[in-house]
Amino acid sequence: EAQVTQNPRYLITVxxxxxxxTCSQNMNHEYMSWYRQDPGxxxxxxxxxxxxxxxxxxxxxxxxxxxxxxxxxxxxxxESPSPNQTSLYFCASSFGVHSPLHFGNGTRLTVT
Amino acid sequence: SQKIEQNSEALxxxxxxxATLTCNYTNYSPAYLQWYRQDPGxxxxxxxxxxxxxxxxxxxxxxxxxxxxxxxxxxxxxxxQPADSxxxxxALEGNNxxxxxxxxxxxxxx
Numbered sequence: 630e631a632q633v634t635q636n637p638r639y640l641i642t643v644x645x646x647x648x649x650x651t652c653s654q655n656m657n658h659e660y661m662s663w664y665r666q667d668p669g670x671x672x673x674x675x676x677x678x679x680x681x682x683x684x685x686x687x688x689x690x691x692x693x694x695x696x697x698x699x700x701x702x703x704x705x706x707x708e709s710p711s712p713n714q715t716s717l718y719f720c721a722s723s724f725g726v727h728s729p730l731h732f733g734n735g736t737r738l739t740v741t
Numbered sequence: 742s743q744k745i746e747q748n749s750e751a752l753x754x755x756x757x758x759x760a761t762l763t764c765n766y767t768n769y770s771p772a773y774l775q776w777y778r779q780d781p782g783x784x785x786x787x788x789x790x791x792x793x794x795x796x797x798x799x800x801x802x803x804x805x806x807x808x809x810x811x812x813x814x815x816x817x818x819x820x821x822q823p824a825d826s827x828x829x830x831x832a833l834e835g836n837n838x839x840x841x842x843x844x845x846x847x848x849x850x851x
């Protein structure tokens with residue numbers, strides 16, 4: 630089944646404790662992206678990747694890192710999480726920026 | 742600055758009627774526009790893509806129009822059903838990124 634898989638689905642952590650949210654897609658998509666969704670603010674793009682080893686900042690990249698060493702994986706790294714990073718995070722992929730996005734099921738992160 | 746605007750008020754509609762949602766944008770020159778559906782706590786699901794040279798696109802009970810002069814897209818759900826209750830998002834591409842409106846909630850009343 631074609632899908633974007635994010636893990637974990639739920640995560641509660643404390644301020645400053647490094648964490649990684651994994652994202653993997655099995656559709657051979659070149660384009661991958663991370664979004665966060667907050668009430669009243671909608672979906673905002675954090676980082677995106679046009680292809681392996683090519684990543685770029687979205688609208689809200691501060692406090693986040695990404696890497697794209699393999700085509701299928703695009704992990705999101707929070708080196709020192711803070712409470713304002715409490716949010717619902719979505720990974721998405723597509724054949725290109727002009728193609729429809731396939732979203733994962735989301736990761737609900739709480740930073741206390 | 743670039744903006745994508747959708748009505749923040751939920752649209753309550755009687756089952757069987759047509760729901761119409763609006764997406765307005767400024768400072769974009771999109772070659773195409775996309776619509777997604779999102780259920781609570783779930784990832785958005787792609788519904789339709791319409792290109793700038795297409796005035797209208799249909800898929801089953803869904804219809805999308807795209808007016809680049811007005812900088813507006815309309816999204817219609819005909820013969821609405823309670824299962825259509827969700828939030829609908831429009832999205833535009835700009836600078837190699839896909840940006841989303843905040844979404845418009847639709848509630849179909851049986």
